Amino acid sequence: MLKPINTFKNTHQEHKLFKRRAIAILISISILSLLLLSRLIYLQVFQHKLYTTLARQNQLSLVPIEPNRGLIYDRNGVLLAENKPIFNLVITPDLVKNIDITIQQLGSFIKIDAEDLKQFNRQRRLHHRFEPVPIRLKLNEEEVAKFSLERYRFPGVAIQAQMIRFYPQGPSFAAIVGYMGRINEKELQSVDPVNYSASNFIGKTGVEKYYEAQLHGTVGYQQVETNVHGQIIRILKQTRPIAGRSITLTIDSNLQKLAQQALGSQKGAIVALDPRNGEVLAFVSNPSFDPNLFVSGIRQQDYELLQNEPGNPLYNRALRGSYHPGSTIKPFISTGALLENVVTPTFTIHDTGEFQINGKGRIYHNFRRHAYGDVNLLKALTVSSDIYFYNLSLRMGINRIYTSLKRFGFGSPTGIDLPDEGSGILPNPQWKEKSYNTPWYGGDTLNCGIGQGFLLVTPIQLASAVSALAEWGDRWKPHVVLSWRKNDGIVDFTKPQHLESINLPPDILSFIRTAMQHVVNAPGGTAERFFPGVPYTLAGKTGTAQVYSLKNDERYNTKTVAAKLRDNSLFIAFAPVEKPSIALAIVIQNSVTPAPQIARKLLDYYLIPASPIPTITSQQALPVIGPEKKSDNIDESKKPLNSSNIRDESISPKMDFEDDETDEDSYDDSDIKKTDSGQDEQPKLDKFNKNPANPVSAETKPNKNNNAEDSLEMDDNNSLAE
Known part of the structure; x- marks a missing residue:
């Protein structure tokens, strides 16, 4: 008889095995559950912000708003x-x-x-x-x-x-x-x-x-x-x-537009300042361009048209243009000559129209080869005698000329609140040695003495310097912002920044100011013909800078000279003399219209109050209004040096006017090598010049073929004994 099946199984052992397996499974499930729970807690609690943000980004975005x-x-x-x-x-x-x-x-x-x-x-x-x-x-x-x-x-x-x-x-x-x-x-x-x-x-x-x-x-x-x-x-x-x-x-838009219109199609720059605080009243560079072309990104073909347009309208001549100042530099050099007692107001030379260094070598001439006879400093500034300033510059030496001009801010940016301002060039022997590895010659000093050669200035520098003369040596930093308006409507006005004053004796400044008045109102003054009947007092100085050198026997003829070879015309001025409210610097390249003629338009607009125009019938005649006579009296503390010894009637120069004579100044020498100040857009050597507009460039180094008799070895002060 067979035994029951149960007699072949060890049920006790099976229960024990099942129990062990169940416990192992339960432990594993528990561990996995704990791990899963821990991960959920980590994600839901510790990483809640992160995953909430990530989830929202599926439907939410952060969009910037332009102010x-x-x-x-x-x-x-x-x-x-x-x-x-x-x-x-x-x-x-x-x-x-x-x-x-x-x-x-x-x-x-x-x-x-x-x-x-x-x-x-x-x-x-x-x-x-x-x-x-x-x-x-x-x-x-x-x-x-x-x-x-x-x-x-x-x-x-x-x-x-x-x-x-x-x-x-x-x-x-x-x-x-x-x-x-x-x-x-x-x-x-x-x-x-x-x-x-x-x-x-x-x-x-x-x-x-x-x-x-x-x-x-x-x-x-x-x-x-x-x-x-x-x-x-x-x-x-x-x-x-x-x-x-x-x-x-600070800009006066009417004055700005008038200045732009006055220049017409001519290349040039106009800067007008309020000498009392440095506010910029007008700041023009011509030709100009439409700034709206650049707003949305100018197209390549339009940009190429602007770049290739004659006159380079993209170049800011008022801010960066470097020009020879010509005779406009003479008042500033004269302050140093008087301060250092190099000359006195009564020091006189006989101007024959020719000058030689040490009486030999190259012959230098007055502009247009005029001769002025006996000339003192007042007359030299009035008629702009180059012969006088050749003599004066050699007596001063380049180092004292450098100091005199540095005092007025030449050679350094003015600090105007506009980007990329130029600094011009204020040369001295160390600068030339560093730039060209050549020594300084007497001819270089002559060039600087009449505002040519290596000396280059910017229009804003000229305006700032003449403002200092207007304010008896007080200097203000040029600025273009008058005020700011905040979002709450509050207006904050800009505080003018006073610069270090020019410490010159009042009698020297008074003499220079008087001489500049003679330029515009005395017989023979280089700007006298532009200001007949002017109803306000005015002090100014003309300047003409050659852009190429004439041969020794060659004459400048405005009717035949090529347009690009015409002289540059300059003018600096301030008015009214007794209480100046405007100072001007005008530079016109290859000019057709003389700079003083443009200055007259601007000064008349700014200084003569507008009056209503009466309605005139055909039977009525226009009233004749004569100029207001104003006294040129100067305060006793600011009398000109030895003004009693200076006679106005001695100013008229000995000259023969040619039919084509239209220039307002008489200075500069046809035999002195000039820098092409007209080519300010791209500093390169002009084929008619030996001195470059930008001497720092390797391609623009000047001609080093100086004749021995034309050079002059100078002492440490680069000056000659009287």
């Missing part, structure tokens, strides 16, 4: 720079699968040319993938409507409203206001990238660049809900941007 840029006004409230709304087509690369195909499809109904693609690709490199990049600016209404109908086909593409800069006054203010343009990689590295996350434009030149931080403002943000195509459904939260501060400039 409104500050406006720019002139001192009379005329708007010079404003913001206008435009519509741009933008692409967010992170939301577009194939950008090339998308752009191709967009081009079927919106014009996108090669220049737009070039700018788009350049801007893509400067932005994150999640930031919108403009592909086309300034859409018109028809293009906006077409895209709105097709928008569903283009996820990641949108129309973005933006404020863009506009300059309503056009070219007249380009030299001072400047312009904005697309931001580049170098510029983006110099600013806060967060603050410029919504901006594609930045100030490039002028006030727009110098005061970029104040004009730009602070970026704002919007937290928005978007759909799967990246389109905004609603705005959840907003931090408003802070608009930039608005600026009121």
Whole structure:
């Protein structure tokens, strides 16, 4: 008989095995459950903020808001720079699968040319993938409507409203206001990238660049809900941007426009300052350009046209142009000669129209080869005798000339609140040795003594220097900002910055001021013919700078000389003499219109009050109004040096006027090698010149073939005994 099955099983052992297995499984499940629970706790508690943010980014986005840029006004409230709304087509690369195909499809109904693609690709490199990049600016209404109908086909593409800069006054203010343009990689590295996350434009030149931080403002943000195509459904939260501060400039827009019109088609620069505080009243560089061309990114062909245009309108002559000052430098050299007792006001020479160093070698002439007879310092400044200043410059020596001009700020930037100011060149033996590895010669000193050779100045330097004469040695830093307007409406006025005064005795300054008055109102004065019947007191100095050298037997003829070889015309002035309110510096390259003629227009506008024009019938005659007679009396403490010994009737020069004589000054020598100050745009050696406009350049080194008899070895002070 068979045994029951149970007799073959060890049930006790099986229970024990099952129990061990159940415990092992339970432990494993418990451990895994603990691990899972720990992970859940970590994710839900410790990483809650992270994953909440990541989840929200599927439907929420943070969009930067560009701040409104500050406006720019002139001192009379005329708007010079404003913001206008435009519509741009933008692409967010992170939301577009194939950008090339998308752009191709967009081009079927919106014009996108090669220049737009070039700018788009350049801007893509400067932005994150999640930031919108403009592909086309300034859409018109028809293009906006077409895209709105097709928008569903283009996820990641949108129309973005933006404020863009506009300059309503056009070219007249380009030299001072400047312009904005697309931001580049170098510029983006110099600013806060967060603050410029919504901006594609930045100030490039002028006030727009110098005061970029104040004009730009602070970026704002919007937290928005978007759909799967990246389109905004609603705005959840907003931090408003802070608009930039608005600026009121010191510029008088009417004076600025008048100066620009007076120059016409001539190349040149005009700077007008208020000598009492350094405010810039006019700042003109001619020819100019329309700054609106650059705002949205100028096209390559337009930029090439501007670069190749005659006169180089992109070059800021008022700020960076380096010119020979000609005879306008003589008053400043004369202050040093009087201070160092090199000459006295009564020191007289006999001007025969010719001069030689040590009585031998090259013969130097007066401008137009005039002879003035007996000449003292007053007459030399009035008629602009080069022969007198050849003598004076050798007696002073280059080191004392250097000190005299340095005192008035020549050779250094004025510090005006505009970017990229030039410094000109104030030469001395050390500078020439370093630049050319050649010694200093007596002929170099003669050149500097009449404002030629290596000596170069900028128009803003000339205006600042003549302002110091107007204010009896007080100097103010030139500035273009009159006031700032904050967002709360509060106006902060700019405080003028007083510079170190020029410590010259009042009698020396009085003498120079008197001599400059003689230039414009005494018989024989080089500017006397431009100011007949002037109803205000005026002090000035003319200057003419040659741009090429005449041969020894060659005469300058304005009727036959080529336009590009015409002399440069300069004029500095301040008025009224008793209480100056305006100081001028005018430089005209290859001039047709003399600089004093333009100065008369500007001074008349600024100093003569406007009066209502009466209605005149055909039977009425125009009233004749004579000039107001004003006394030239000077305070007792500021009398001219030995003025009692100076006779005005001795000023008239001995000269024979030629039929073609139209120049206002009489100075400079046809045999002295001149630097081509007319070629300020690109410093290179002109084929007619031996001295370069930019002597630092290796290609522009001067002719070193100096004859032994034309050179003069100088002592440590580079001066000659009387």
